[in-house]
Amino acid sequence: MIEVRELTKRYGATTAVDRLSFAVRPGTVTGFLGPNGAGKSTTMRVLLGLDAATSGEALVNGGRYAALRRPMREVGALLDAGAVHGGRRAFDHLGWLARGNGIPARRVTEVLEQVGLAGVARKRVAGFSLGMRQRLGIAAALLGDPGVLMFDEPVNGLDPDGVRWIRELMRALAAEGRTVLISSHLMSEMELTADRLIVIGRGRLIADTSVRELAQRFGRGVLVRTPRPAELTEVLEAAGGSVEPAPGGPATDGRLADGRLAVGGLDVEAIGDMAAAKGIPLHEVTPHSASLEEAYMALTSGNAEFTADAKTQPTTEATARRTS
Amino acid sequence: MNGRGAADAVAAEWWKLRSVRSTYWVLTATALTLGLVLLLGVQVARAWDGLSAADRTKFELRPLQEIGGWAAGLCVGVLGVLAITPEYRTGMIRTTFTAVPRRGVLLAAKAAVVGTVALVAGEAVTVGSLVGTRLVVGDRRFADQGASLAHELPGFAVAGATPAVYALIGLALGALLRSTAGSIVSLVFAWHVLPLLVYHLPGPWNERVGSVMIGGLPAQIAGRDAENSIYGDLLPPGAAAALLAAYAIVPLGFAAAVLRRRDA
Amino acid sequence: MIDAFAAEWYKLRTIRSTAAVFGAVGVFMLLCVLYSWYVGHYWDGLSAAERSRTEASPPDQLLAVTLPVCAVVLGALTLTSEYATGMHRTSLTALPRRLTLFTAKAGVAGGAMLAAALASLAAGFLGGKAVVGDRALPTFHGPAGATAAHLLWVGLAAAALTLITYGVGAVLRSTAATITSMLGLLIVVPVLTRLLPSPWDDRAWSLLPEALPGQIAAAPGTSGGEGVLPAPVAAVLMAVYVAIALAVGAFSFVRRDA
Numbered sequence: 001m002i003e004v005r006e007l008t009k010r011y012g013a014t015t016a017v018d019r020l021s022f023a024v025r026p027g028t029v030t031g032f033l034g035p036n037g038a039g040k041s042t043t044m045r046v047l048l049g050l051d052a053a054t055s056g057e058a059l060v061n062g063g064r065y066a067a068l069r070r071p072m073r074e075v076g077a078l079l080d081a082g083a084v085h086g087g088r089r090a091f092d093h094l095g096w097l098a099r100g101n102g103i104p105a106r107r108v109t110e111v112l113e114q115v116g117l118a119g120v121a122r123k124r125v126a127g128f129s130l131g132m133r134q135r136l137g138i139a140a141a142l143l144g145d146p147g148v149l150m151f152d153e154p155v156n157g158l159d160p161d162g163v164r165w166i167r168e169l170m171r172a173l174a175a176e177g178r179t180v181l182i183s184s185h186l187m188s189e190m191e192l193t194a195d196r197l198i199v200i201g202r203g204r205l206i207a208d209t210s211v212r213e214l215a216q217r218f219g220r221g222v223l224v225r226t227p228r229p230a231e232l233t234e235v236l237e238a239a240g241g242s243v244e245p246a247p248g249g250p251a252t253d254g255r256l257a258d259g260r261l262a263v264g265g266l267d268v269e270a271i272g273d274m275a276a277a278k279g280i281p282l283h284e285v286t287p288h289s290a291s292l293e294e295a296y297m298a299l300t301s302g303n304a305e306f307t308a309d310a311k312t313q314p315t316t317e318a319t320a321r322r323t324s
Numbered sequence: 325m326n327g328r329g330a331a332d333a334v335a336a337e338w339w340k341l342r343s344v345r346s347t348y349w350v351l352t353a354t355a356l357t358l359g360l361v362l363l364l365g366v367q368v369a370r371a372w373d374g375l376s377a378a379d380r381t382k383f384e385l386r387p388l389q390e391i392g393g394w395a396a397g398l399c400v401g402v403l404g405v406l407a408i409t410p411e412y413r414t415g416m417i418r419t420t421f422t423a424v425p426r427r428g429v430l431l432a433a434k435a436a437v438v439g440t441v442a443l444v445a446g447e448a449v450t451v452g453s454l455v456g457t458r459l460v461v462g463d464r465r466f467a468d469q470g471a472s473l474a475h476e477l478p479g480f481a482v483a484g485a486t487p488a489v490y491a492l493i494g495l496a497l498g499a500l501l502r503s504t505a506g507s508i509v510s511l512v513f514a515w516h517v518l519p520l521l522v523y524h525l526p527g528p529w530n531e532r533v534g535s536v537m538i539g540g541l542p543a544q545i546a547g548r549d550a551e552n553s554i555y556g557d558l559l560p561p562g563a564a565a566a567l568l569a570a571y572a573i574v575p576l577g578f579a580a581a582v583l584r585r586r587d588a
Numbered sequence: 589m590i591d592a593f594a595a596e597w598y599k600l601r602t603i604r605s606t607a608a609v610f611g612a613v614g615v616f617m618l619l620c621v622l623y624s625w626y627v628g629h630y631w632d633g634l635s636a637a638e639r640s641r642t643e644a645s646p647p648d649q650l651l652a653v654t655l656p657v658c659a660v661v662l663g664a665l666t667l668t669s670e671y672a673t674g675m676h677r678t679s680l681t682a683l684p685r686r687l688t689l690f691t692a693k694a695g696v697a698g699g700a701m702l703a704a705a706l707a708s709l710a711a712g713f714l715g716g717k718a719v720v721g722d723r724a725l726p727t728f729h730g731p732a733g734a735t736a737a738h739l740l741w742v743g744l745a746a747a748a749l750t751l752i753t754y755g756v757g758a759v760l761r762s763t764a765a766t767i768t769s770m771l772g773l774l775i776v777v778p779v780l781t782r783l784l785p786s787p788w789d790d791r792a793w794s795l796l797p798e799a800l801p802g803q804i805a806a807a808p809g810t811s812g813g814e815g816v817l818p819a820p821v822a823a824v825l826m827a828v829y830v831a832i833a834l835a836v837g838a839f840s841f842v843r844r845d846a
Binding site: 360388402409504524 | 605608626627644645649650653654657661664665669672763764765771775776779780782783784785
């Protein structure tokens with residue numbers, strides 16, 4: 001369980017995190033999203049007691065991280081995989097961490113095997129690739145078998161195999177009932193890994209939602225392909241739908257040219273029924289939800305109006321829930 | 325083409341040097357040594373006024389005048405180290421090698437930039453110490469200050485070049501060891517610990533080895549004896565000058581050879 | 589606290605710079621023996637009159653000069669090397685109680701330096717003494733008690749210097765700045781004090797960290813008499829330096845963002 005309440009962090013005149021509130025629950029993978037500089041790493045640093053909050057609080061398992069006696073047994077974190085001393089061997093890097101938290105030395109061997117670094121355990125970290133360092137950092141996070149896990153950009157530098165491995169690992173960890181928070185600026189990756197999403201921009205909460213809700217909220221529509229686009233447009237617009245020509249254009253291979261239309265405000269059944277009633281043939285009717293990527297771009301775009309709009313919604317909901 | 329590449333490399337290194345904060349810290353520390361010398365000069369002048377005529381003949385100003393340049397040697401030596409070791413720590417050295425693939429040229433460019441800055445700083449502190457202390461003591465006639473300023477200047481100008489030698493040694497050490505801590509410690513060893521250990525050697529070895537220590541070379545170039553110093557005075561001026569130049573060039577040449585062969 | 593000490597000890601002994609520092613201490617210890625062999629050789633060639641006039645530096649002199657440098661490096665790297673790589677965040681994540689971590693690091697670095705200094709001083713001195721044998725060199729044949737006290741205080745001063753540097757490193761957070769300023773202080777300031785008019789030169793010099801062990805327990809057989817402080821005052825002063833540096837360092841380490 002991770003709780004952030006009204007957290008503000010200022011560095012001099014710059015406000016990195018601005019009255020941010022959210023909670024991360026056990027049993028789910030929660031994606032922590034935002035463009036570069038949105039305040040994700042700062043929030044994680046405050047959660048881990050590295051930076052002091054200017055105001056508000058950031059709690060893990062109901063308490064301050066810095067007050068934990070053996071923190072790695074409760075919280076595992078990967079912040080910056082490059083932050084290891086290159087002159088130390090992988091085994092020793094985990095060794096001292098285990099010592100400091102009363103973790104038995106056999107766990108070091110176990111996690112090194114788990115992340116696939118058993119073969120290079122006695123090699124100095126300086127010679128590791130970015131991907132290997134990432135795996136070493138994940139091994140450190142898993143060392144204390146903690147119930148809460150935080151990863152800052154864990155797929156950075158990993159190859160496709162590694163990315164899939166992380167994805168499956170995160171899902172498995174959540175399935176075991178752990179709280180998993182992963183920060184990323186790649187929505188496409190979160191789409192495949194996360195159940196819930198916390199989106200922040202310029203230090204403020206933009207959305208606290210599930211992956212499905214977010215996809216539905218943005219760009220639910222139907223893609224229709226028909227040889228008589230003009231007629232269909234007329235019919236659908238008369239029924240209150242919005243219709244726009246969709247990219248792709250008519251086929252040019254000599255057959256009857258099809259028009260592609262993006263229809264909003266009407267569902268598949270309504271479109272099919274109306275087309276049948278007017279005798280307009282349909283060659284394709286596909287319910288189309290905007291990719292999460294598009295939703296994210298819309299949410300975090302520099303467009304102030306839009307950002308403000310999208311932001312007020314969840315925040316007011318959250319406030320209403322709290323006050324009731 | 326070749327000359328153009330080298331000039332570009334020098335320009336790039338100059339840009340690098342003046343865009344990091346550590347350069348200004350080091351140069352501030354260098355300037356502080358001069359300030360400290362002048363401050364002590366004021367103190368010494370006051371003390372002089374309280375001395376008897378007999379004590380005054382034994383009271384020397386020269387050690388104070390020379391100490392600024394000595395301390396500046398450490399400061400600009402660190403400047404030389406910091407011209408390369410942070411690049412190794414951050415991995416930026418690979419970017420640098422990609423930008424200037426000929427590593428000998430790269431090191432030469434770094435040496436030109438660091439050496440020039442160190443030379444200017446070293447001369448400023450050394451000559452500044454001479455002129456500044458003379459101004460501070462005014463018309464008090466210290467026994468060792470009989471010679472005219474014009475007569476003393478060449479000797480001090482030579483001494484003012486030794487900080488630049490330490491800067492180039494620092495650069496060479498940094499290129500060889502790639503570690504800030506290791507390089508600075510080795511530099512301090514060469515600058516202070518080694519001469520001190522040599523001084524503790526039993527004679528005649530303390531004098532023999534002491535004569536080839538960097539700190540003792542300017543006096544030998546100027547033809548002065550090593551009385552009141554931990555160094556020796558066995559070298560003729562020409563040999564001392566050649567040795568001083570060798571101290572600047574040989575470590576750099578060695579570092580360039582290693583740099584060319586070693587993986588970045 | 590025990591966990592933190594164990595973790596820091598593990599860290600210290602799995603890093604090459606530690607080995608380099610203690611390797612250097614070992615080399616200087618061997619050089620002490622080599623120096624003693626040379627002194628003995630040199631002594632044999634002297635006439636009786638020359639022998640009475642010769643004062644050879646004690647066998648541990650070489651270590652007494654070089655241990656402070658090693659102590660500064662160890663004290664600096666204990667903390668600043670972590671700031672250089674960003675690993676201090678990993679350390680603080682593993683051991684978030686900052687005062688505990690700070691204390692553990694100080695304890696391990698100071699303890700290791702003390703052990704290495706005492707071991708090398710004892711070995712260097714005894715080795716040198718054995719090499720010189722029964723040649724009547726006064727600096728090699730001081731009374732056992734006085735010699736032990738002298739070596740103990742040289743070792744304690746090295747450990748104190750490690751702790752002072754460690755505290756300074758916590759404030760400066762940079763290897764280069766910490767090592768340079770500490771070695772500058774250690775080397776340049778004594779020379780500056782020597783330029784002050786008497787008696788201020790002695791008075792100022794007596795206050796310097798490296799002047800303290802000699803004032804607490806001078807090396808037997810040397811002319812001694814350097815410094816003006818009584819032994820207890822010098823010992824207290826050493827403790828005060830350490831306390832101030834550690835307090836300032838701890839304050840900076842606990843209060844500032846990592």
